[in-house]
Amino acid sequence: SPWEHEYTRFSAFDYLVLVYSELRQDKNVECLVVPGCCYGKLTHHLSFLVLYQEYSDVAINREIQRQQGAEPGNDEDRGGDYASPSNLSPSSSFRSSRGSAFSLWQDIPDVRGSGELDNFSNEERKLQEAKFELVTSEASYIRSLTIAVDHFMMSPELTECLGTQERQWLFSKLPDVKDVSEKFLQDLEHRLEADILRFDVCDIVLEHCPALRRVYLPYVTNQAYQEQTYQRLLQENPRFPGILARLEEDPICQRLPLTSFLILPFQRITRLKMLVENILKRTTPGSRDEDTATKAFNELKKIIKECNSSVQSMKRMEELIHLNKKIHFEGKIFPLISQSRWLVKHGELLEVDMQTMSISGSKFKLPTRPVYLHLFNDCLLLSRRKDTWKFMVFVHAKIGELKVKDLSQKLQGISGFIFHLQLCEGQQLKHQILLKSQTESGKQRWITAMFPPDPKTTIEQASENEDLSQVQCIKSYQAQEHDELTLEKADILQAKTITSDGWVEGIRLSDGERGWFPKTYVEEITSRSARLRNLRENIRIKCVTQKLEGESQ
Incomplete structure (x- = not known):
């Protein structure tokens, strides 16, 4: 009392x-x-x-x-x-x-x-x-x-x-x-x-x-x-x-x-x-x-x-074993389970009819149909749903043989966010498809997942006097999808991309991990001196740890 x-x-x-x-x-x-x-x-x-x-x-x-x-x-x-x-x-x-x-x-x-x-x-x-x-x-x-x-x-x-x-x-x-x-x-x-x-x-x-x-x-x-x-x-x-x-x-x-x-x-x-x-x-x-x-x-x-x-x-x-029971290939043998393979991202987008679009331009509502994507670290599978829990793959390609072009800014009058995806085999075009997302973050996250940035361009290369945009986690966030980043309170991140629908792609300063998270879970660090101090501290930690690792080798 x-x-x-x-x-x-x-x-x-x-x-x-x-x-x-x-x-x-x-x-x-x-x-x-x-x-x-x-x-x-x-x-x-x-x-x-x-x-x-x-x-x-x-x-x-x-x-x-x-x-x-x-x-x-x-x-x-x-x-x-x-x-x-x-x-x-x-x-x-x-x-x-x-x-x-x-x-x-x-x-x-x-x-x-x-x-x-x-x-x-x-x-x-x-x-x-x-x-x-x-x-x-x-x-x-x-x-x-x-x-x-x-x-x-x-x-x-x-x-x-x-x-x-x-x-x-x-x-x-x-x-x-x-x-x-x-x-x-x-x-x-x-x-x-x-x-x-x-x-x-x-x-x-x-x-x-x-x-x-x-x-x-x-x-x-x-x-x-x-x-x-x-x-x-x-x-x-x-x-x-x-x-x-x-x-x-x-x-x-x-x-x-x-x-x-x-x-x-x-x-x-x-x-x-x-x-x-x-x-x-x-x-x-x-x-x-x-x-x-x-x-x-x-x-x-x-x-x-x-x-x-x-x-x-x-x-x-466990995820690969589970997916292996659900994913089927049209008359092809594809060994899905591998120690070196893991799922990077999956989800449903809309396929835009390319022939109709070339005829009608942007004056009419374009017909679409759903297509499901399973993106692994080494390949991409495109499939149609057979029922709620099964997928029939109609085309697949290695990650290094994909090409993408963002068309959202070029197709005026068409709702949604569209990108053009090409699947190749060697130098030959194997399949091409127009994919549409309902949100800017959905489109951007797929493009980023298929073509991840060069790791050498991360925060580690920044100068301690280079003022970079920073956000700080104010509420813990548990990743819901593979391309998202689990955040703990007080994590500091360099904000790389912020979409109009409230998602941020960032790089955590402490470990260089990159991923997406909702904007509502972070707060911008507005003080320039605080941003520079955070970056300076981070660079110092990296330098001394890398020096020690080099001496031990």
């Missing part, structure tokens, strides 16, 4: 922080125990009162403000770029939507009482804040993992309701993830305790990367089965929804669903890379710290890339 102060109104949580701050001044009080914490020292476990889901929302929103050019609270001298859920000083904290307070490394009483803070430059403070956020966010993460394992997975009622295989698919290797993360946090905390003023963390991250890979790779790979199992249990197990609802209503969950806990490992490994990247941005160029941070960053990138590749390979092969 709220506690009234002479000047302001504090929450019960803030009151706990004030009590703690007072107790820390008493030299006789060395340790306070919080029930449910792994190691017991409140100095490093106030973050356990905050679930990782809440920390993540606040921290990412903070990063969005920074990348847009805003300095939250105009508190530059206090390390305004970074904040952590350590909750050690409500006077300097910013707040989440739930009312919890988040604070900074420099607000820890031991740091403030050291008398050394004034000897730190502004950049040095920001570097320590970035390191401190990695530690406190890991503590918050383990708090949420503990709930996922102890409250959900170990629930006797839920265990009795599920079969052994269902329980395995639903929770996968979650206890292993928790065990590895607890050992990781323990080493981070020991380092923090040893030198709270000038501690480092990237060497510990690097040391733990093999263990992180061992548990994260199978967990993330299993995610597709996890989602399928969860949906099937909701629909087919009559007891599961009721038991799950009662567990989710427990105050320990803070009104968060089971799914928000199950997805945490995937979110954490991605966030951990971003946290190390923020540290790397603050290290002195050419220093040993930069070298260690770069190595840790590269290893985390490899883990994430391996996780994504594992998931992608599994999905691609």
Whole structure:
């Protein structure tokens, strides 16, 4: 319940922080125990009162403000770029939507009482804040993992309701993830305790990367089965929804669903890379710290890339097997299933009758009929639907033997967006067709998919003084089609194409991935200085990582 102060109104949580701050001044009080914490020292476990889901929302929103050019609270001298859920000083904290307070490394009483803070430059403070956020966010993460394992997975009622295989698919290797993360946090905390003023963390991250890979790779790979199992249990197990609802209503969950806990490992490994990247941005160029941070960053990138590749390979092969049952060829043998083949884009367009158009020009409504396209990384199939789920291919060609011409601007009076597609075999024209889309983005996305831009023209080639159009993700987006890009909040992208119907083709600065996404999920970065800083930081990260990769070869 709220506690009234002479000047302001504090929450019960803030009151706990004030009590703690007072107790820390008493030299006789060395340790306070919080029930449910792994190691017991409140100095490093106030973050356990905050679930990782809440920390993540606040921290990412903070990063969005920074990348847009805003300095939250105009508190530059206090390390305004970074904040952590350590909750050690409500006077300097910013707040989440739930009312919890988040604070900074420099607000820890031991740091403030050291008398050394004034000897730190502004950049040095920001570097320590970035390191401190990695530690406190890991503590918050383990708090949420503990709930996922102890409250959900170990629930006797839920265990009795599920079969052994269902329980395995639903929770996968979650206890292993928790065990590895607890050992990781323990080493981070020991380092923090040893030198709270000038501690480092990237060497510990690097040391733990093999263990992180061992548990994260199978967990993330299993995610597709996890989602399928969860949906099937909701629909087919009559007891599961009721038991799950009662567990989710427990105050320990803070009104968060089971799914928000199950997805945490995937979110954490991605966030951990971003946290190390923020540290790397603050290290002195050419220093040993930069070298260690770069190595840790590269290893985390490899883990994430391996996780994504594992998931992608599994999905691609399942998709090919599924399509092989639906796609048929007119009297030809075409081995569709191949380890080196994957679906790039598919969908229905309208074929415009070319003979009628050549006679009537643009004065009459042109007859059309549907044609279905399956575009793979190595070939294009054109087919007609036999029924709802089957397709008969009437022509196909290799990707390198396609030619396209955009006719939208040349056919005045014709509604829709039209392009001319030629399928060749060697130097000979095999088939040609006029295709019509109802939207500009539909036409543009097909042309881009068939003729992807040269990778050498991406953001990597940009000069750090070249001002390029940038947008930032303000709301997470899950790709719905193969040519779309899944976005996480705070992703920065170079906007390459913006269509009249609200779609953007962009290149993500952090990894160079290119794809389409709705304009409503991003916001333009209007500050030129912010755009140049974002680009400069991105180029620096690429340069140091590429240099390290070159030295290791």
